Amino acid sequence: MRTRQRLAVAVAALTLSAALAACGGGGSKISNANTVHGTPIHGGTVTIAEVGVSPNLIFPLLPSTNSNGYNVNLTEGLWPYLVYIGDGAKSAVNPQESLYSSLTWSHNDSVVTIVLKQWKWSDGVPITARDFTFVYNLLKANYNNWLGYIPGLFPVDVKQVLTPNSHTVVLDLTRSYNPTFYTDDVLSTIPLLPQHVWDRTSQTGPVGNYDETTAGAVAVYNFLQKVGTDMATFATNPLWQVVDGPWKLSAFNSSGYYAWVPNKNYSGPDKPLLSQVEWTPFTDDTAEMDTLRSGTSLDLAQVPANDLKQIPELEAEGYNVFEVPTPGVAEILPNLWPTGSGQAAGPLLRQLYVRQALEYLIDRQLLVSKVFDGYADPGNGPVPVDYGQQWDSAVEKSGGPYPYSPSKADALLKSNGWKVVPNGISTCIRPGTAAGDCGAGITAGQPLQFQLLYGSGTASFDQQNAAIQSSEDAGGIHITLKAEPFDTLVATTGTCNQQSHPSSACSWQLQQFGYIPYSSDPSGAGNFNTDAIGNYGGYSSPVMDNLIDATEYGSSPTAFFDYETYAAEQLPWLWLPLQAGVFVYKKDLAGITPTDPFQATLNPESWYYVKTSS
C-alpha cells in the first residue's frame, strides 16, 4: 500500500488482479481507530502476507528498467526517505519521523534549505549533508536510468547544491515551486544513502569520493545496482547492513521471503519493540486466504477483494479488521483521438456533454454498496474524498458535479441533437456545430456507442463494468465490454493525442486500468496536463494546464481546489469508485491502526504485542 506516484506505476500494474483490495467509501464499515489496548510486550515476531509479487532489488535507487514497485517495501524501512509521509491516519508529512529537522523555503520558493537531524547510521557514523550530496551526485549522473525520475524535476531542476555545514543542505532550484508539492512529491522520494560505505566501484575496492565526477558516479551507480540484484547476498552483503531506518535485513531468499530485525542504533523516535518482522510470499489470493482461514501462521494480511464476505470467519479465527483508502483515482479513460476501428468515437468523446452524459449514467453509490460491499471511495472527482481530507474541495465533498441522474443525461443528449432510445442505441438527428447540434465530426444517424476495454481477472471489475453497461444502456448509450489481461492492455494501447495517435496503439475508445496511483500530493500533473505521459486519451485544455501549473509552481492556497473542481467538471476521465484495502491482523497486536495509505502494513516500528486486549 505504500505506493509512491513514481514507483506506483508498477504497483498499479502488479496489484490489479491481486492487491487492489476492497474499499470503503461513503460509509465505512471498518474502523481505522486503535482498537487494541494493553501492556506492550518487548519482542515477538509478526508475519505478513505478500501476495503475487516480491522484491528483486535492494539498492533503493531503482533503474529505469526495473518497474517492481515492491522493492520499496523491502528498502524503505532500511533507508527511509528524507521526508516521511504518513502521520497516524493522515496522509501528511510526519516531521518527527522525517530525516530533516527543518525545511525552509526562500527566494520566491526557489531555494530550499534542509537541516538534517543529528541522527546516525547503524554503524555509528553520523548522517550528514555529504550523504545527501552522494545521492544527488549519483542521480544527477544517472537520472535517465532512475525509475523515480520525472522529466524536469529532481535532480535536473537543481542549479546547485550547497552544504554550508555538515548538517545543512541548500538546494538552489531552477524555478519556483509550490513548497507543499515539492516537499510531498519530490523530497519524499529521496532517501539518504551512506556515502562512507557505498561510494565505491567494487565490493572489495576502497571507499572514495567517486561520486564527485560524472564517470565515477556512473561507475558507483552501476556497481550498486549490479550488486543490488544479487538476491543471494541481500541479507549477507555488508553494504546493505549499514542503514538509517528502524530495521535491518536479517534474511532473504529467492522465493521472496524476507525478514527484518531492529536496527539497535536507530536514531528515530519509534524504536521497534518487535524482535522480528517477516514477509512471507504467497502465489495468489487463494493460498493466502486458505492460510488465514486455517488460523496458522499469518499475523497481518490484506483480504483479497473477492473474499470480503469471509471477514466474519476471519474475525472468528482471531483477527481484527481495518480498512485503508487507496491513494489514487479510479477511472474510465476516454480516448479523444482514437483511430482505426475506434475512430468514430473520437468526435463523440471530444464533446463535454457526451462525457457528462456518460458520467451521469454511472450509479457510483450503487457500485460502492453492491460491487464493493461499501469498501470504496465514492469517486466524486479526481481526488478521493477518503484519501486526504486536506485535499477535498467543496464540490467533491458534496458528491461531485455529476451524481447519478438518468434524467439529466437524457436532457443533455436531447438538447444536443440526439434521439434518445432507452435500452437501445441513441442516434444523432441534428448534425452540425451550432448550439443544440451534435457537434463537430458527428454525422447524421451516428450511433452513440463505445467499446470499453478493461483488465480481466478481477471479479469486482467484471461486476462494476457490467453494471455500468446496464445503466448506460438504460440511458440510450450502448457499451460493449472487452476484458483482456492487464499487461496486454498496457502493451497494446498507448498514449494518444491530437498530434500522435497511431492506429497500432490508439484504436481503443474507453479503457479502464483499475486505478491510477497518486503520491502524497494528489495533483493532476502527469495525468491531465496536455503533454503528460499519463494523459492517455489526449485531453487538452490551456485552462487545465494553467491550473495544474499553479498547484506545482504557484503559491495560491486555493490553487489545488481550483484545479480539482475544474478537473471534476471537465471529465478528462470518467470518475469511478475506488476500492480500499481491507486488512486483518491478530487481536493481540497493537499499534497497527490508525494508519494512512502510505504506511499501511509497512511501519512495524509502531507495532507491538500486548499482554491483554480489550
Add this chain to the structure above:
Amino acid sequence: MTWYLIRRVGQAIAVVLGVMILTFVLIHAEPGSTARATLGLKATPARVALFNRVYGLDKPIYDQFVIYVNNVLHGNLGTSYSLQQPVATLIAQRLPRDALLLGLSTLLALIIGIPIGIYQSLRHNLLVDDVLASTWFTLYAAPDFMEALLLIAVVCVQFHWLQPNFPGDITTVGGLLADWRALILPVVVLAINTVAAFSQYARSTAIQELASDYIRAVRAKGLPERLVVTRHLLRNSLLPVVTILGLSLPDIVGGAIIAEAIFNFPGMGLLFWQAALSHDFPILLGTTLVVGVATVVGNLAADIAYGVLDPRIRYAS
C-alpha cells in the same frame, strides 16, 4: 541399438531447434510493446528506448535470434524482464521442487494405480470392477482445483490437521522434504487424476493380456495365479503405462499451475503463466526450451523402456 540412439539424439536436436525457432517467432509476433508491458502505464519514450536497448529489442528479429541461440549454447538463457534475475537461475530454483512434487505424485499414482488396474482386470465385469472404475472416472473428471479446495477446507480449515500450503521461506528440495507434511495434500491432489489414468490403462491392457495364449498356457501348466499375475501379466500390462510415463516427463518439469497457485508452491507452471501475461520473453523461451527438451527425452526414454520390457520390439542397431 547404438545407431538407433545416435539417430534419435540427432532427431531430438532437430526437434529442439525447431521448438526454439517456432517459439521465438510466435512470442515475438505477440502484439504490443514489451517495454510498456514491463515498465507500466507511465513508461516515457526515453525509458522505453532504454529498455529496448538494454534487452536488445531494438535489433532486427533475426539478429535477436542469433544472439539468443549463441547465448543458449553458452548456457545463458537471458535475464527476466520482470523478475530481473537470470532465467537459468529461476528455472534452477523451481525445477527441482517441481520434479520432487510431480515425481512424488506420479510415483504415488503408479503405486496405487497399477495394482488397482490389475485387480480390476482380474475382477472384470464384477461389481467391484464397476465401483472402482466409476470412482476413478469421477475423480478423473473432477477439476483438480476443486479437489484441492475441498481437501483444504476439510483437512486444514475445519480440522486443522495439516497446513494448507507451503511456508514461503522454504526454497530447497531439502527444505520441502524436511517440511514433508506440507507435501501431503498437493501430492495427493496431483496423484488423484494420474491414478485414474494409470489404473484404467493398466486394466484395459491386462484384460487383453488375460485372454492371450501365453496366459492360458502358463495357467494350463499349473503356475499359481499369483505368479501368473506378477511374472507375466504385470510386465506386459505396463507398456501403455510406460507411454504415459514418458509423455508425463514434460508435465513434471513444466509444473502444475493450479496446484502451484493453491498450495503456494512457486514452480515452473506459475513462472511460465506469469511470464506469458507480462510479455517476459526470456522466461517464455527458457521454460519452453526446457519443456521441449524434456518432451524429447521422455519419448526417447519411453522407446528405450519398450525394448527393455518387451524383447519382441527391442530395436536392432
